[in-house]
């Protein structure tokens with residue numbers, strides 16, 4: 082099974098310092114929906130893992146998050162793609178939970194639920210915590226420059242030792258090219 086785990090805000094949709102608190106505020110990054118569709122057509126399973134501390138901060142409730150995710154599912158499927166599951170952490174930074182990235186809980190939950198190893202599984206994120214959580218879970222972190230990505234590179238560039246892409250579309254192009262090359266040499 083070919084699995085890729087995506088962060089949500091700043092990878093699939095435009096991030097906001099004010100949080101994404103309504104379906105109206107959920108705006109896809111150009112090319113991201115089509116990138117998910119390309120993964121789907123190539124047989125990849127796409128799962129989302131996202132910190133949503135806006136719930137703990139009482140900026141929105143789980144019902145609203147559900148409606149935001151309905152919009153995301155609908156938008157992806159209108160583009161010809163599919164998101165199989167969304168794993169989210171509803172906690173705040175002081176809740177000391179095991180699922181808020183940089184902790185690996187969300188990724189480990191995905192591995193348990195799908196009964197797979199995360200070894201070699203690419204994860205695509207736009208922040209340092211995304212990379213750290215992925216590394217801690219034994220997956221293969223990838224950084225995109227959208228969302229917080231450029232800022233993370235400016236602040237921590239010298240310590241970031243993972244593949245970097247301009248956006249989800251170019252990261253996916255490379256994933257699919259690598260997969261094709263691997264298959265063609267078997």
Ligand SMILES: [Mg+2]
Nearest residue numbers: 088090091207
């Ligand atoms: Mg993000």
Ligand SMILES: [Zn+2]
Nearest residue numbers: 170178180181
């Ligand atoms: Zn959590």
